[in-house]
Amino acid sequence: MTNGVLMYAHNNLEIDYLKIACANALMIQKNLHVPISLITDISTYNWGKKSLTEKFIEKCFDKIIFIDKNHRFINERNFNDTSFTTKNLQFYNCNHWKAYELTPYDETLFIDCDYLIMSSSLNNCWGSRNDVMINHTIYSPYDQILPYSKTVDDMGIKQYWATVIYFRKSPLAKHLFSLVQHIQKNYSYYKDLYYFSSGLYRNDHAFSVAIHMLNGFNDFESIITELPILGLLMSWDVNDIHSVKLNDIILYVERSESKGNYILSRIKDTDVHIMNKWAINRHSDELIKLYE
Amino acid sequence: MNERLEKALEFANYRQTLNTQLHKSKIKTDGLLILAKNGGTFYINQELICFLDYLNRTGISKATIFDRNKLPVEISDIPSFLKEVTTRYFEVSNDFLKEYQIIKKARNIKSIMEIE
Numbered sequence A: 001m002t003n004g005v006l007m008y009a010h011n012n013l014e015i016d017y018l019k020i021a022c023a024n025a026l027m028i029q030k031n032l033h034v035p036i037s038l039i040t041d042i043s044t045y046n047w048g049k050k051s052l053t054e055k056f057i058e059k060c061f062d063k064i065i066f067i068d069k070n071h072r073f074i075n076e077r078n079f080n081d082t083s084f085t086t087k088n089l090q091f092y093n094c095n096h097w098k099a100y101e102l103t104p105y106d107e108t109l110f111i112d113c114d115y116l117i118m119s120s121s122l123n124n125c126w127g128s129r130n131d132v133m134i135n136h137t138i139y140s141p142y143d144q145i146l147p148y149s150k151t152v153d154d155m156g157i158k159q160y161w162a163t164v165i166y167f168r169k170s171p172l173a174k175h176l177f178s179l180v181q182h183i184q185k186n187y188s189y190y191k192d193l194y195y196f197s198s199g200l201y202r203n204d205h206a207f208s209v210a211i212h213m214l215n216g217f218n219d220f221e222s223i224i225t226e227l228p229i230l231g232l233l234m235s236w237d238v239n240d241i242h243s244v245k246l247n248d249i250i251l252y253v254e255r256s257e258s259k260g261n262y263i264l265s266r267i268k269d270t271d272v273h274i275m276n277k278w279a280i281n282r283h284s285d286e287l288i289k290l291y292e
Numbered sequence B: 001m002n003e004r005l006e007k008a009l010e011f012a013n014y015r016q017t018l019n020t021q022l023h024k025s026k027i028k029t030d031g032l033l034i035l036a037k038n039g040g041t042f043y044i045n046q047e048l049i050c051f052l053d054y055l056n057r058t059g060i061s062k063a064t065i066f067d068r069n070k071l072p073v074e075i076s077d078i079p080s081f082l083k084e085v086t087t088r089y090f091e092v093s094n095d096f097l098k099e100y101q102i103i104k105k106a107r108n109i110k111s112i113m114e115i116e
Helices: A017-031 A042-051 A054-060 A096-102 A121-125 A171-185 A187-193 A203-214 A277-291 B003-032 B046-057 B078-105 B109-113
Strands: A003-009 A036-040 A063-066 A076-080 A086-090 A107-111 A132-135 A137-139 A161-168 A232-235 A240-245 A248-255 A258-268 A272-274 B034-037 B040-043 B063-066 B072-075
Touching: A003 A017, A003 A096, A017 A036, A017 A042, A017 A054, A017 A277, A036 A042, A036 A096, A042 A054, A042 A063, A096 A107, A096 A161, A096 A171, A096 A203, A107 A121, A121 A161, A121 B034, A132 A171, A161 A171, A161 A203, A161 A232, A171 A187, A171 A203, A187 A203, A240 A277, A258 B003, A258 B109, A272 A277, B003 B034, B003 B078, B003 B109, B034 B078, B046 B078
Parallel strands: A003 A036, A003 A107, A036 A063, A137 A232, A232 A272
Antiparallel strands: A076 A086, A107 A161, A132 A161, A240 A248, A248 A258, B034 B040, B063 B072
16 A cells, blocks of 8 residues: 655746645655655746756655646636735646546545645544545634634535545545546536635535535535544635744734734644745745755 | 833733634644544543543453544554553643643743744
8 A cells, every 4th residue: 555645736927836835845754754746737847947956856756747737727816915915816726636546646645735744643644444534624823713614605515625635546535536527627507506605616615515415415424534633724815924943833813803913823733724825935945944 | 002001902912822822732732632543533532541441441352432533443452552542642731731831931922932
């Protein structure tokens, strides 16, 4: 049985996802000690060769899998760099359903490159009897509430977060990814059926619908269990990074009741999803230096 | 803003940072108390420890118990599992105690964050 981590990186005009993935790969090497594969496109890789060098990229990943980009896929969204800067950029996320076929591992931890691994908690996944594990519980570095679940709409189904997915090569995982492919191809239909608030394609929504369908259109007794962690720690894109150390990040967290007003929040030995991509890009050189 | 109000707001900010930090430490500790065993995942708490101790004391060395997802997991060696569970419990609770004392003693935001 082989196991490893799989990540995607497709740069857009401003965000260097490959550099973020490289920094995170070094963090994974340090904390999880498992092989890492990257799925990317040739233009992203060519940019990386210039900015990071081929030797460095090969040091970060055990395997690089190239796929062609579908240039007809238009999925623009607003990317925030704190509450004060918003840019509308391409969000290329239409090929996550391919992860099942592309993964070189029997057991895969499929993670977003901005989910920074600062602990070994996810090592609890290996050898699990569950074929697929995804979380619906999240928590924030600001609120003093226990991990909670959201729904895709006020009266909708439970929202799962495609930020971290564990899957084993199995019929159940294959069905799940096939359904996600089907939902992505017919997204405008499912968007209306499940009352998604915007037309933006989100894998979180596609996986939530797929799980709902796999459960026999039932939202209670889920066939998909949660990851062996308490919840995903989400730092929204209105937050910024103050400083980074080894497995230790201090965030500027915007107060929910007061825009532009921050408190400091220290994340230590805990994995965290940093949604402000510019913030990671600003600190990625430092992260690379720390974990290299 | 007068000085008294400024000090009160500064204190409120400090208290909020301290409480947020304590809350995150609690959640981190809870996360570390999740243990993978025989393909299942267990949440280590005093209830699990007592149950395993009861099985051990009554001479039951092999049992099927429910994990965190309410799925049955066969444990073939109860005494060694009890040892593994209690070891993890004390490791995690001692680490939390250290962290808790550091945070509680901090008298300003800089020391909570350990910023030099």
